[in-house]
Amino acid sequence: MNMAATMMEIGPIFALILVGFLPNEVWRVLGLMLVSGLDEDSQILVWVRAVATAMLAGVLAQLVLSSSGALGTVPVGVRVGAALLGFAAFLIGKRSVFLGVLTGELAIVAGALVFGT
């Protein structure tokens, strides 16, 4: 776990932006958000929500594709197939998360048994 990245690894300019500008500017932006009303669709919040969603999706895709541990023993094709099947069931079942998760789980277990090492 490389916790101790110092400025040397990522270059001074990037460190300035990430460690100097961001933590400093966050308070000014919060001030602006308060003044212009913290309603649901204040543009800054909308943008941040988009960034957070994209980031989470990236993490989840990463989890499925190159996951270590137990999921790693299942061939990647099975994992992606199970995810797609689960998603399809979710859509068919009128966006029911329960159906999506259930189908995905059944698909990955079946796939792992059939194709697994």
Add this chain to the structure above:
Amino acid sequence: MTMEPYLALLLLGVLPSEMWRWIGILVGRGLDEESEIILWVRAVATALVAAVVARIVLIPPGALAAVPLWVRLVALAGGVGAFYGIRRSAFAGVLVGEAILVIGMLAFGG
């Protein structure tokens, strides 16, 4: 120095998540200037600036290192004394501090 997982959980996991909830409280009940939390944060920030000032004077970069430590301390104290002495004027404080530093360097400098 890899960070111990529990410290990482607190610093990188809890702090970034919880801070938004605390700010929510601050914002929710209106941001009166003297509210206790703002007062505490201001005290922490002031202490931080003091620590940086001390760090620059005690572990100085480059040229300042050529000045003996005690000269730097006397110059600092002289500056503060001048500030309070001459009607709390920052200008006087800086001037006196700088003067003591230069003289001290010339007299005792390495």
Add this chain to the structure above:
Amino acid sequence: MTAAETTPPRSTMQAFRDGLVAAWTSVFVLVLLGNYVGIGALAYEFGFSLNWMLLSTVLVWAAPAQVILISTLNTATLIEVALAVTLSSVRFLPMVVALLPMLKTKEGGPGRLVLPMHLTAISVWVEGMRLLPGRPAPERVPFYNGLGIGLLAAACLASVIGYVLAARLPTILAAALLFLTPMALLMSVSRNSKTLIDKLAFGFGLVVGPVLAAHKVGLDLMWTGLIAGTAAYVIHRIREAAR
């Protein structure tokens, strides 16, 4: 100043120029010049490039945060520097919340306020709060932008001078230049720390900081802020309760 209410609102360019003039004739220019000449010299001594230093002045635009950045980026881990900078800049939140309502006009969306928001720093804020009420509403945003950009430009100029001087001056004058930053910070804190809690926090910080640094305690800057700041706050509360 109130005569400004009756004169017809002049064009944004004129208001912007008024802001620039107000910036360069304000007492804060001297304070800023002192601060940023010191920061320029500090950046040179700590091995940062001129561009980096200028960028930090334009992007961060907060003397204490920049001093923390410059003096700790080389040694401390990024997470510690980020924490220290975050803590040192919390004051911008109440400042922006206090100032921006004066700039809000009926038709302008929040987008117009992004530049004034970023330009807000102690000197710009104090001058803005003093001068803005005397301005008719439509002129206020361009005026404040002029004020902010004027002071920011002065600071950039001063920091370049400080940087170049530190590179060329004999060590004695360079040392004097470097000494400017701690002095300037010390003076500005003692000047606007009227309450006991600020004085205590500053005093404790001066003591606790080096002690922790000497003992190679990890995250020492952050711990100094927390320990010294909380101690000052607790003493403040005890005195408050005792009264």
Add this chain to the structure above:
Amino acid sequence: MAGFLLGVRTASTSVFAFVIAVTYIGFGALCHDYGFPVGWAMLSTAIQWAGPAQVILVTALGSGTAAIETAVAVGLSSVRLLPLVVALLPVVKSERTKPWQLIVPVHFMAVSVWIESMRLAPSIPREQRIGFCNGLGTTLVSIGVICTGIGYYMQGILPLVFGAAAMFITPISFLTSAVRGARLLMEKAALIFGLTLGPLLALNKIEFDLLWTGVIGGTIAYGIHRVQRMRSAGS
């Protein structure tokens, strides 16, 4: 006290109890396979109590991401808690509630607890509402913590096939609930960009791939949203 018990009863009978149980069994399995101690995993659920933030923390720390990138990513993913709290406070507090009394109920605020609190609090006398939130929160967090432990241990003893299924819960459940919660086209676009950009950047070993995925994917999705709004405003 009455409010607290009402909160406990509501939580244990709500559909969220089941959702949280499944989600945190998955999270426990994730922590096991990324090599974190079980105490750490359960503590993370108790004191972070924000699903996306915990998943990002575990995967980032587990794959050696720089501390600063992890902190910023977790911070970005938890910004949504701010409007939740701001919306909840007027509903729940009364004049004489002190700020420190709000720290505990506010800690419980995550999407599930928030939805239930906002739905049921108005029907409860005002002075019992904070107790209600605490009861609701304590119960759901306890379910989360216990299930994190269960998921963690199951991962240790289950045959690999079920272990894989347990680890698969997090991605499939988070993605489907994200799509269900995606009201705007922008959020769907952000999901798609994230799903494609994320692995792409990670594969090419790009520094700070986590943040770049978020910022690039999110900003493009936001751009589409603005264009769409302009066009619909214009037409």
